[in-house]
Amino acid sequence: MRNLLLVFLFFCSISYSQSLLKLTTEINDSIDYYLEVASFNKEDKRYFNKAIIYIDKAIDYAKKHGEYSKLPDCYLVLGGVYYDLGKPDTAIENFIRSINLYKKNVPSANLALAYYSLGKCYLEKNKIDLAEIYFNKSSEIYGALNFSDAIELINIQKGIIQKNKEKYDEAISIFSSVISSISNESFFDTKVEAYYQIGEIENLKNNTNNAIDFFENALIMNYNHSKNIQLQKKILRQLSNTYKKNNQLDKSQIYLERYVSIADSLDNFYNHSLSENTFDRIQFDKQLKTIEQLDKEKKSQQKTLRFSKLISILSIALISILSLLSLSLYKNNKIRISTNKLLKEKNKELTIEKERAERASKARAEFLATVSHELRTPLNAINGIAYILLNEKPKATQLNYLKSLEFSGKYLLTFINDILEINRLESDKVLVEKINFNLIDLVENIKTSFNEFIIENNINFHLKIDKDIPPYTIGDPTKISQILINLVNNAIKFSKNGDVWLTIQKIKESKNQIVLSFEIKDNGIGIPKDKQKSIFDSFSQGSVEINRTYGGTGLGLSIVKKILEILGSDIILESDVNKGTSLQFNLTFDKGEIIEKKEALQESENLPTKKTIKILLVEDNKINQMITKKMLEQKGIFSVIIDNGEEAIEHLKTNTYDLVLMDVHLPGINGTEATSEIRSFDTTTPIIALTAISLNENREMLLSYGMNEVITKPFVPEEFYTILFNFLSNTEE
Incomplete structure (x- = not known):
């Protein structure tokens, strides 16, 4: 019984240790999620910008939570994105960052991949010596880790370097070694590439028959094992060119037609195409990732095997069931916590976006209100001055200018109204x-x-x-x-x-x-x-x-x-x-009902019989004061001007007027507040609102403050006089 208890405690300690391990990897899982999304997006050039955004999120997340062990992975992926974008200098910066961080730990497959990627960047910049240095460092690490197939991928790059240096014999030796070393069918693409590269070298040496043999071997292996369409396409193209060079035009035509057929099918399949060199780079990178994934799976299987052996040795069914049940419950709980955490983050992001949209909508409404008021107010001055001058019997030489001014004012008002109208119609109000x-x-x-x-x-x-x-x-x-x-x-x-x-x-x-x-x-x-x-x-x-x-x-x-x-x-x-x-x-x-047409307003017919008409004009704009006062004087109306709401309220407490013209937008107390205050002691004097009305202002709202009517700036003089005389006639009665 004592032994059984010891075994039970041992299993509980294992369960607790694994729980702690899961807890510490929760944040890493979030970083890995960002990197996984970034890797998915980098497969398509159209979404490289999204890949960079998610990598930046992973970097920020790692720094914020102190998970610096994940930073080299982030910089490694970011360097790969910039390399595929054709920006080797930026890629080099990120690969060097990842290498400096990886070097703090035991050499790993990722460090080897970083050296390999850095070598490719320098090779692309034609810095052959630096490229060779980093390819050698990558080979050393892969060799220590017993990643033989990965070493052969690097040897392909070394062979290409020797070919570019025109050291054809050394290059052929390297490619031949690659061919003889690879036996795993998963990496036959590398073997096909080696045959292809030897064929190119023989072609450069004008050994066309030898070149054809190697190209044919590459094509056969591609058909039987690789089925890599991009590799097949470039092999067919070289076969066609080599047969043509060898004056075997019939065979050249056959391979050319096969090449064109594949090229057309690829063009139809993809929305955009990658260059062959870029495609090769991506394929080799994928193979390196495959090697690393196989290694991880191998290690995972070894751990599982050891754990299974331990369970078999102990062979205590009851404790095993309890342990598995505990682990399952704990895992589900952690998954739930992790999911809730991610959901909260997403909800927070959505809330921020919603608030941003609401702020933008509010800013747009405020902008339109400002545009409506600030543009209509000077337009009122333009149209008003034109009207006044046209009614003062101008000279014949001035008449055309004044009519042009009047037309331009009306045209500008129409232009502004078009812009405001389209926004008003889109506001669903x-x-x-x-x-x-x-x-x-x-x-x-x-x-x-x-x-x-x-x-x-x-x-x-x-x-x-x-x-x-x-x-x-x-x-x-x-x-x-x-x-x-x-x-x-x-x-x-x-x-x-x-x-x-x-x-x-x-x-x-x-x-x-x-x-x-x-x-x-x-x-x-x-x-x-x-x-x-x-x-x-x-x-x-x-x-x-x-x-x-x-x-x-x-x-x-x-x-x-x-x-x-x-x-x-x-x-x-x-x-x-x-x-x-x-x-x-x-x-x-x-x-509708037929309405008897009214004649145009005449001063003698509309003016009240009262000897003197007094109107209080509450307006802060000096030009609008002058225009409105002049238009009133043309009809024989006396007016007093006050430029703010506070003085207007105090003035009306001790003075009587036939009518008040109240601008809505005033400094201090605005027109609506002033009207509401005036109505507390004067309910009879007509108050007419003058406003450059906006989307958020409306007639009903203004009338609710105690105003009797609304005139919109810039107002049409005939409509202005009509409304004015109607109220003056009513007050006379």
Whole structure:
């Protein structure tokens, strides 16, 4: 019984020791994971960058956790990546690092591999003496480890060195030794390479018959044992060349056809090809790895065998079962802990990426808000000054300049609106309005707005509207205007000296609804077939190339498509190069009510009868102060200007005004906060917001602070006066 207890304690101690060993290798397993992923990615040149990233992660991980014994492996793999990338200098740096670290321990197969890899780098840089030194060091270690097949791989490199030195006899001696030394079929690629190299030497010596014999031997061995397609391809090529050199043209043609067949099949199989020399290097490296793996498996099998013998000698079934059960439970627990640890790391990375994306989205929204405000504010000044000067009866010589300034301001505003609009449409925050409007007037106004552009491009513009279409419909006039303006603008731009047709027809009508077809057609340059699918994409290659030539942002068609998707429709494109383009879409409208047209606003009809009208203007921008004040003076309105919210609040506590114009963006207390404070003691005075409105601002939000109406900068003077006089008339009543 005492002996049984001792045996049980012995097994428990073994189990505990193995558990500690597993615990210490947990971090190594994580490093090995990164290196394994890196090795997988380095097999394809397209993913070398990923391989380098994972190796860097392994290096950082090893340094962070103090696992410096893994660093030489990392540098060895990294050197291999840079070697395959064709950067021998960087590869040399990493191989030297790995060698310096490996030398601190007992010589190993990895140290031999590092010397071998360093020798290949120097051989590629034509530093033959250094290459030979490191190949010899690699051979010494492989010899001490009894890796005979690995030594033969190095001997191949030594033979190639002698061949390059034109020491053909020494090279043949080395290759012949390789041929006689290799018996393991797993390394017959090396043997085939030796036959091939001797054949090349005989060819260089003009011994074509001997060369053919060695090439034929290499080809036969390749067929029977190796089946390495790349080796087979270069052997066939040399056979064809050698037979041709020997004036045996029939055989040369046969081998040439076989070579071409293999080359074509390889080209079709791979998305990109490696050079033969690069392929050979990778194959030899793989063989060295195979040798090391076989050695590891051999050692593992020896350990397993010794452990099995120990179990057989002890032959205590109960203790064996308990030991195995304990090991299994412990292993499963460690696997679970390791898996959870890796999952936590991945979750942490995902959280970081998510936060980064959210920050980018927030930054984009803030950028758009800033762009909207900072660009619209000076545009308000440009358009306002142009309007004021045009209404002050300028000289005939100045009139064209002022009209050009007005046109440029409107064009710049359209340009900015295109950029902001495409981002607004992509933000999924777009609502469709239902407004009763005159569709025919809308289309006529759009045509009129293009008169100058039509004349400039010498366009014959044809507007055809179905007589059965009711004048008033219910829909979103803003979005319909955006669609038609963009499409008509493109048609005119790309049809210089040609014709443009805008046709609107009734497709279907019911009691409450009507379906209309819109077609914009031109006989301009047309769109190539290969560009038609991508022409509606934002900043697509097709739109960018065209608009570089003809001007514009390239966003018009993208905006049109997105708006039509929001309205539940799609656009149909038909186009032929140099014949023209047709764009057609259908929209459904509710029937509207006829509204009596109002005449243009006249000062005498809209101004209240009150003798003096007083308006408080709260605006911090000096130019906007001047423009707004001047526009009010043109209508005989007296105004007082305050440039911040705090003073406006205090001023209104002791002064009365017919109306307040409140800029939203003010220093200190902004316009919304100031309005909310004013409403605590004054609920009757109309307050109208002046804002360069952004994506995050909206009418409902501004009105919720107590504002009565919103005017967007840069505002249209007629709309400005209309809103102003409506509120002034109401206050008079």
